[in-house]
Amino acid sequence: MELTNSLSKNLSIEAEWILPENWRLITKPSINKKKETKNIRIFSIISVPVNFRSGISKLIIKVKHNNKTFKTKEINVKIKELHKIEVNLVEKPNFVRAGKKFFYKYLIENKGNTEEKINIESRFSEGKTESFDIPVSSSKMVSLEQYIEGDFTKPTTKLTDIIVTGKNIDTISKINSFTVYPNTSSRNDLYFYYPVTTVVNYTFLKNEVKKSQFLLYNVNGNGFLDIKKKHHLNIGTIRAGGDKSTRYENLERNWIKYKYKKNELYLGDFSFNFTRLLEQNRLGRGGYSKLYFKKFHFAFFYNTPLFFKEVKNQLGGYMKLNPFNNYNTSFGILNRVYDNTKTTTTLNITQSYKNAFSSLYLETAMTMLGKKKRIGLQFTGKAKLNNYEILSDILYTSPEFDGYFYNSSNIFTSIKKTFSKRFILVNEINYNFLNPRPDEIIEQIAPFNQRYFSRLYFVPNRGHRHSIELGYLSVKDRSKKIKFNFYEYLLNYQYKIKKNNFSLALDNGIRLSTNNLVSSDEKRKTSLQSSILGVYFITNNLILNTNVQYSNTNRYSQSKRNLLFYGGSLNYKIKNSWDLAIGFRNDYELSEQYKRRSLFNLTGKFKFNKNHHLNFAGNIGSSSLNTNSKDFLLSIGYRLNLNIPISKNKNIGDISGFLNSKSINDRSGIIFNLDGYSSITDDKGNFKFKDITTGKHYLSVDQSSLKFNSMINEDIPLEVTVNKKEEKQVKLSLIKPSKIGGKITFKKNNQTQASLFKNKLPQLIIKLAQDDKIKYTLTNNKNEFLFSQIKPGKYKIGIVSKNYEKKFTFSNNHRLITVNEGEIKEIVFSVSEKLRRLKMQNKKFKLKSSN
Missing domain, CATH: 2.60.40.1120 (Carboxypeptidase-like, regulatory domain)
Structure with a gap:
């Protein structure tokens, strides 16, 4: 408040506030006294109750001089509306029986400052809604009547809710769970089923060379043949109609695989894996068997490669011995027959050891080619010692070694030293000069590369991480016409941050790059590189990924060029029923063009239920075989899961129970358990267990389901003997304890005696x-x-x-x-x-x- 002193002397001023009920004066009025013809200001701090009713409230201030009021002023204060409704669960049922009404009780409180008119409904309230007014600083107890129908054969957890809406409040939804118990419980394993999956997939492919479309049919049975789960069968076929395609995932195949305990027998088309040195992922036609006998494991195979034409057929096997739990060794042989009548034999020995702190794997192989002998070696190790963690992988094969790799060398060693929770040092050596022999349908192999670096991590807390890297990188194209060949010395700084709903990684570096494909006086230049990777959880079901990479480099050209690559993806998932993903990228580095590259993709999966699935995919990209041509691919597939009954358990009977009582009228809602199954009594005290296997069983009661001041008179658990095709009658009594x-x-x-002797x-x-x-x-x-x-x-x-x-x-x-x-x-x-x-x-x- 401000007054004007028009007198020629100073005034002694006092002020008094008259406040609404429950308002409180925090500080006494502070009066700024001025000389004549100067303004006089009055300051006060006033506290307003949190839930004070909204609207206009009047405040009165009286200004006094010599205890006499010479000025009074009314001040209108507008209290802003505050809308706040709280919903709390007060009472819920412990057990629910289908077909019987049950209740949830909630306390609705108005903690705002405005009277609210609200509506209440629930998913199991049969469409009934309730509306009422709730004044300020008051509450109301609401009892929601619920009802659920259904043919339940086992305890099933369901979700119910209360939805509170109003004109001025945000929708409030509270979800609670309850368990529905069946009155008649039946076994779900009466029949033994064999699972079969059928897939029909339509694919349309178009590029600058051709346009094709085809249907793919896949029928696959994979499961046990007996209840004891000793005999397992996997049988299937993949057939293609329309234009044939040599895409690996669309190849026609047939197979049958039988397994008894651990022993296996396989006939048909399969991708064979022997060891890393001898053979990997070789698609062929033939068969293999695996036998286990105590500490010995034997394997034999024969196949004709389908996409490795220089080999006519191959035959081999191994014997593995496991004398101790943490050590095993094996002896193997691989015999290959080539089209030019050349035959090679390769022998190998493997040894592996593992304990809580380390693991070692060693493979030695030798190819017998006439009088010539060519070798292959592989060593893989891992060890943890105090604050050190060491990883190592070494592979070498001579030029004429006849395995999956030939004329190859690979050295990988990583040493991690943890100084404290905040400082970690990693030193790594990675020399890769691998020459594999893949199937012809496999696209180009990754380029030769070398990488040596030392990286220091600083982790101030769980959400932040800094790192500095000093290293050397060399990459060389393995194609006949070399497109890139460079090496560079690098200094990188990386920062990562991770919060509850997002993470971000920033990478910046300076490099001294040398392009070996240009003249010597221009091939070395200073390069810059920067990248940003981000993940943002918009909601729990919606995730956004982004990436941007910029470099100013001479890796792929005579002079430095600006390269900008960017992309992202959006993933949306609704529980386990719907999964949708969309992604794009503008382009890829030349050194990444050895693999299929996707510039745009859209994929979706929808599960109608556990047996019916639908999926689709759209893709625009290119392959390493033709980097300039863009492929358009559209694929739509439908999957049907079938469970075929192959046997029925005939040694079964039923148990019918009746709960009688002379002193207690309410006999409903009492849960009986038997062999993992549950049944809840109806209003007459009846319960039933169907399809129970013959023999002795023990019937128990869930004590928490018994009403207050009640108990079962018979000794529980009660032994019940079930005979084949018999309905066993069980009568029990409910009594007051x-x-x-x-x-x-x-x-x-x-x-009279001393206290010691009392x-x-x-x-x-x-x-x-x-x-x-x-x-x-x-x-x-x-x-x-x-x-x-x-x-x-x-x-x-x-x-x-x-x-x-x-x-x-x-x-x-x-x-x-x-x-x-x-x-x-x-x-x-x-x-x-x-x-x-x-x-x-x-x-x-x-x-x-x-x-």
Whole structure:
């Protein structure tokens, strides 16, 4: 508030506030006194209650001089509307039976400052809604009636919700789970099924050379043939209709694989793997077998390669010995017959060792080619020692070695040293000069490369990481017409940050690059490279990936060029039913064009249910075989999963149960369990288990499902014997439990004696017996005891007095009692302290002086 002093003298001013109810003055009015003809300002801080009703509130300030009010002013304050509704679950059912109504109770609270009109509904409320007004600072208890139908054969978890809407509030949704129990439980393993998958896939392919389309049919059965799961069969065929395609995933194949325990027999088309040195992923036609005998493992194979024309056929096998749990060795042989009648034989020995801190693998191979002998070696190792972690992979084959690799060398070694949680040093050597012999349909192999670097990591916390790298990189094209050949010395800095919903990686470096394909005076130049990789979780189901890479380099040209590559992808997933992904990239580096490159792709998978799947894919890209031509590929596929019953368990019967009660009317909602299956009683106390295997079973009750003050009269678990094609009748009784309680009265003696010799009554053990069933309990500090959940009948009750009879007298210690249903029986025992007696003896004692 501001006043003007028009007098020629200073004034002594006071101010008084009149505030609405529950408003509070935080500071007294502060008056800025000015000289004559100057303004006078009054400052105050006022606290407003959080939930004060919205609207216009009046404040009054009185300005006084010499205790007299000479100015009064009203101030209108507009309180902004605050809308805040809270929903809390108060009560929920523990168990639900299909076809019976149940209730959820919620407390709705208005913690705003405006009266709200809200609507409430739920997914299982059969379309019923409830609307009401809820004033400020008030609450309302809402009971939602729920109903669920369905033919349930096992306990099933369902989700229910409460949806609260209003004109001025955001929609509030609370989800809760409950378990629906069946009244009649049936086994789901009555039949033994053999799973079969059928796939129909349509593909359309177009490029500058040709346009083609074809259908692919795939039928595959893969599963056990018997209930004991000893015999396993995998049989299938892939057939193509329309234009033939040599794409690897679309090749026509037929196969059958039988497995008994671990032993295998395979006939048909298959991709064969022997060892890394001898053979990998060779698609051929033939067969193999694997046999296990104690610590020995034997394998034999024969195949005719389909896309490796220089080899007519190959035959081989190995014997593996596993003498110890952490060590094994094998001896193998591979015999190849070439079209030019040349025959080679390659032998190999492998050894592997593994423990908690290290693992080692060594393979030695030798090719016998006439009198010539060519060798291959491979060593792979891993070790952890204190703060060091070492990885190593070494491979060498001589020029005429007849394995998967020839004339090859590969050295990879990584040493990681952890100084602390924040500092880590990694040194790595990677020399790659591998020459594989892949199938003809496999596209170009990765270029030769060498990489040596030392990288220091600094991790200040879990969400941030810095690294500095100093290294050397060399890359050379393996094509006949070499397109790139460069090496460079590099210095890189990388920063990674990771938060709850996103991560980001920044990589910047300077390089001294040498292009070996240009003249010597221009081939070395300084290069720059920078990249950004980001992942953002828009929601839990929607993920965005982005990448940008820029370089100013002479790797692929005589002079430096600016290269910019960028791309991204968006993935959307709805639970397990729908998966959609879209991605693009503008181009790829020349050194990455040895593989298929996708410039745009769109993929989707939809699961109608566990048996019906639909997928589609669209792609624009190019292959290493023709880098200038763009391929357009469209693929649509449908998958059907079938479960074919191959046998039925005929040794089964049923169990029908009835829960009777003379004293308790509500017998519904009680859960009985048997062999992992559950059944809940209906309103009449009936429950049922169908298709139970013959033999002895044990019926138990879920104690938490029993109503208050109720119990099963029979001994639980109850043994039930089921015979073939029999419906076993089980009758049980629901009763009110009885209680046996009481007290022990303690009588002390009247002897005059020192406190050291006085006996206190200890905590005693009370024994309750009925035939061979015995229960025990302890008395409390008031000498009271209680047995609850007691069935009606005759019992023997008493005090376990052993070891106490020298000090106490137990009168009428054991009693026979009869307890009726729901009765509370009171028993009183008496215990008294025994008198101490002095014994006189006629003996003389001679005392000796210590002096």
